[in-house]
Amino acid sequence: MTSTEAVKIGVAGLGGYAQTIAQLLLDHGPATQPRAEFAAVCEPDLQTHAEPAERLRERGVTIYDNYEQMLEHPGLEAVWLPVPIDLHVPFAERALAKGLDVMLEKPVAGTIDEIDQLIAARDAAGKQVLVGFQDVYDNATLPLKRRLLSGELGKVLSATVHGCWPRDTHYFNRATWAGALRRGDTWVLDSPANNAMAHFINIVLFLLGNDEASSARPTHLAAELYRAADIENFDTASMRVTLNRPDPANFLIHLTHACKTNHQPLIRIKTERGEVGWTVHDTSVTLDGQTLTTPRDSLMRRNMLEAFAQSVRGESSNDRCVATLESARCHTTIINAASQAAAITPVPASSIAAVQTEAGTVHAIPEIESVFERCAAQGQMLHESGLLPFTVPAAELDLTHYSRFAGPATAP
Ligand SMILES: NC(=O)c1ccc[n+]([C@@H]2O[C@H](COP(=O)([O-])OP(=O)(O)OC[C@H]3O[C@@H](n4cnc5c(N)ncnc54)[C@H](O)[C@@H]3O)[C@@H](O)[C@H]2O)c1
Known part of the structure; x- marks a missing residue:
């Protein structure tokens, strides 16, 4: 060839x-x-x-x-x-x-x-x-990661992501594996954290990796999982993950499909000298009080295709990152650990509002959008915030030697 x-x-x-x-x-x-x-x-x-x-x-x-x-x-x-x-x-x-x-x-x-x-x-x-x-293939990713790795922004203090993407019964009924723990004999663990909003967990792990190619490996996890929709797995997650980094950065995650309105996921990585922000629309870097915002790369899928074609030819680019099995494994570690550690708590009917869409019904937790906002600002998990009546304390798991999924705490 x-x-x-x-x-x-x-x-x-x-x-x-x-x-x-x-x-x-x-x-x-x-x-x-x-x-x-x-x-x-x-x-x-x-x-x-x-x-x-x-x-x-x-x-x-x-x-x-x-x-x-x-x-x-x-x-x-x-x-x-x-x-x-x-x-x-x-x-x-x-x-x-x-x-x-x-x-x-x-x-x-x-x-x-x-x-x-x-x-x-x-x-x-x-x-x-x-x-x-x-x-990961976005043109903004490598420059951002290089700035974080260079120490220019100081030590990383914390990372948060919170996002609300409503998903209705039509979404969950579109495929047998949607919202399911497994299909046939195979675990799929489909959820906002493992599917639609998986990107926003993965990109934080990647940006906080200890070198240009790697993602940060989770070493400890605390998780609360909730289900408002009529599905097997959870549709709302609150997690705190410790990462294997030289600084003590924790990564706080709040994601839900059980919401009335679409609140685009917002990533904030706080550092000693500023902050990195990441949304579906733009990225921003604040350094010593000055913020520079850059629109997201509209051609990231084209870049992904080119990176793939190059890898087939044994080529690579010094200006672009790629997502590997090893880096994606860090995301799946969180998914497995959360499922294994935390039983899913059903949201009581009294805390669910049925919202009609064109194609179905969203089972929404009223005010979850503002609750997530406050949790992210305060660095709190849902139960710590005390803002919702049905929450339970987080289940925890040490991930230092975690190498195998032992099955979910909630039996399928
Ligand atoms: N990167 C992204 O932004 C993004 C967005 C959406 C979905 N996804 C991923 O894409 C995958 C598919 O998601 P989806 O929502 O489209 O699922 P889906 O169930 O709606 O579609 C699955 C596709 O697989 C095909 N298929 C099923 N069995 C097959 C077989 N035996 N041989 C060949 N084709 C077969 C179906 O015809 C269909 O085209 C998932 O892994 C999902 O996480 C990624």
Whole structure:
């Protein structure tokens, strides 16, 4: 393969987020360096997805109804896997066994056990596996991380993220694994922290990593988990995580789908000399009272595609970060530890408001938006704040030697 030839990529899936990936390849694949060619797609339910399948066929993409067949596509070099969480590791392993590189959607897997298994398979195959945590590929990420690593902002004192993304019954009913602890025999642990808002945990861990490539590893966790919707797993989480850093930084996390209004996740990393802010719209750095705000990189998914194409060709860029299995494992450690330590507390009906949407109903905890705001400002977990009547003290787990998910405290 010469470096001028396009990297031939196959995508698993035609629905859900796979549509975004398909469009990404069509729009940007011809202009990345090296170029990325959308060679093939596989979708078991071609009846439901007949229309997008036909549009892609017209654009020269070969359509398969089966993943195994797509892996045999002539000249295929890599696959992108925006499929349900339980399929991530088995699909990635099959691709690696065929000598293909992999872009795996986040979260890598339900458990760190599976991630370790995949790291071994990747190393045995001598191929690349990147992870679709797109914020890591944002052009703002590496400069921000370099400033934090340089010590210019002083020691990190604390990090917080709080965010409220309402999700209704339609969202939870869209797939059998949505809001579930497992699908079949495989843990998926689907929740705001492991799926929709996973990015905002992962990017903090990445920014606070001890070098340019790594994420900060959690060493202790306290968690409170709550459920307002009619699902198996939690929809509201309050967590405090200690990180393996030279400074004593704690990371406080408040995320919910059980809310009336959309409050975009807000990350604040407080340091001795200022603060780093991160939202879906912009990043900011405050140093000695002066704040500089920069709009977020609108091309971060294009950058992610280019980074993937480069990794297939054995190239890398000094100006961009990539999300690896090792860095994503730090996020999954939090997900596993929280589930293992804390039983899910059902929110009593008296503390739930049913909010009708166009497609369904959100089971919302009234005022959770302002409660999270106050908790983040005070550095408090939900129960410590005393602001909601149904909360319980956090469960804790030492993660110094944590290497295996032992199952959730709440039986499925
Ligand atoms: N990076 C992001 O911003 C982002 C956003 C949304 C979803 N995601 C991730 O993308 C993945 C999919 O999420 P979703 O919400 O689209 O899920 P979904 O259940 O709505 O869609 C899953 C897709 O997988 C396909 N699929 C299922 N079984 C398959 C099989 N055996 N072979 C081939 N394709 C198969 C389905 O047809 C569908 O296209 C998840 O890992 C999710 O976390 C990432």
